[in-house]
Amino acid sequence: MRVPEREITSEVPLCRPDGRLDPAAVGWTRHPLHDTSRLGTGRYGWGRTKRWEYWAVTTPTHLLGVTVSSLDYAGVYAAWVHDRRSGETVSHDAVDPLARGATLPARLGAGPARARSGALSIDVEEVPGGTRLGVAAPRVRLDVLAERPPGHEAMGVVVPWSPRLFQYTVKDVARPAVGTLWVDGTEHAVAAGECWAVLDHGRGRWPYRVRWNWGAGSGVVDGHVVGVQVGGRWTDGTGSTENALVVDGRVHKVSEELSWDYDPGDWLAPWRVRGELADLTFTPFWDHASSTNLGVLAQRADQCFGHWSGWMCDDSGERVCVDGVLGWAEDVHNRW
Numbered sequence: 001m002r003v004p005e006r007e008i009t010s011e012v013p014l015c016r017p018d019g020r021l022d023p024a025a026v027g028w029t030r031h032p033l034h035d036t037s038r039l040g041t042g043r044y045g046w047g048r049t050k051r052w053e054y055w056a057v058t059t060p061t062h063l064l065g066v067t068v069s070s071l072d073y074a075g076v077y078a079a080w081v082h083d084r085r086s087g088e089t090v091s092h093d094a095v096d097p098l099a100r101g102a103t104l105p106a107r108l109g110a111g112p113a114r115a116r117s118g119a120l121s122i123d124v125e126e127v128p129g130g131t132r133l134g135v136a137a138p139r140v141r142l143d144v145l146a147e148r149p150p151g152h153e154a155m156g157v158v159v160p161w162s163p164r165l166f167q168y169t170v171k172d173v174a175r176p177a178v179g180t181l182w183v184d185g186t187e188h189a190v191a192a193g194e195c196w197a198v199l200d201h202g203r204g205r206w207p208y209r210v211r212w213n214w215g216a217g218s219g220v221v222d223g224h225v226v227g228v229q230v231g232g233r234w235t236d237g238t239g240s241t242e243n244a245l246v247v248d249g250r251v252h253k254v255s256e257e258l259s260w261d262y263d264p265g266d267w268l269a270p271w272r273v274r275g276e277l278a279d280l281t282f283t284p285f286w287d288h289a290s291s292t293n294l295g296v297l298a299q300r301a302d303q304c305f306g307h308w309s310g311w312m313c314d315d316s317g318e319r320v321c322v323d324g325v326l327g328w329a330e331d332v333h334n335r336w
Contacts, residue, residue: 075099217327
């Protein structure tokens with residue numbers, strides 16, 4: 001179903017002074033124009049506010065994920081690495097009461113994101129030319145620059161469930177990545193031209209129970225840098241979508257609720273994501289399954305990594321091939 005979405009081109013506050021959603025914030029952007037500094041203040045303060053920075057890095061040999069998040073009553077931090085050759089996954093996770101070890105900027109780019117919990121240390125910081133991702137943990141170290149080429153755009157969108165429940169997300173795909181990964185002391189190059197970083201930046205106030213789909217991918221197709229960004233379930237019926245195609249750093253908004261078709265009994269079977277403006281097949285090779293159950297806080301996630309094929313429409317309506325783009329598609333249930 002096509003959805004009329006408004007492009008925002010100037011700075012706008014996400015929240016009113018009382019912490020409710022500012023209606024002027026509803027829309028999508030090519031650059032991070034939303035000021036989220038009022039989130040969690042006023043009448044609608046502590047308790048339902050969620051803040052996070054999630055980065056994923058894909059290389060020919062490894063898949064990596066880094067999370068710094070605050071759910072108000074807990075911080076959830078993670079750094080994991082999957083070796084595509086051996087199949088081994090090394091993961092360091094922490095749940096921090098009241099998110100005391102988390103530092104998250106009031107808005108995207110306004111400062112570093114950091115997590116400290118036991119032996120796990122995460123640092124995400126804006127530097128000249130991009131974003132530096134640093135991890136130190138007993139078996140894993142990471143020092144990677146997610147480059148931001150000149151003119152590179154990232155899709156941001158506000159999803160409104162109600163005046164007091166809403167989410168601002170920036171999905172920044174197809175960022176070239178370069179640097180070094182160490183696993184158990186062995187050095188692995190994150191080499192220029194074949195490695196990619198993707199950001200999921202989130203600031204909002206969420207319902208207690210929620211389910212979502214998210215898919216992303218980055219790569220080079222027919223000489224062009226192509227980024228896939230698709231989502232579903234959590235945006236349905238809100239008048240907003242998080243679907244977009246990125247070509248050579250330019251965001252092409254796909255303003256349509258796409259249908260997702262996959263088999264929860266077989267996560268490695270092909271997934272289909274379709275609409276008038278996109279016809280995608282996702283073929284997984286690995287399911288990063290995770291679950292947490294701490295009573296009030298619970299999650300079940302299947303983040304499947306693999307390759308995208310098919311096409312998405314650009315702003316002119318031309319179909320752009322995405323065959324071979326490496327990324328993921330996920331199904332997530334949260335109680336938080």
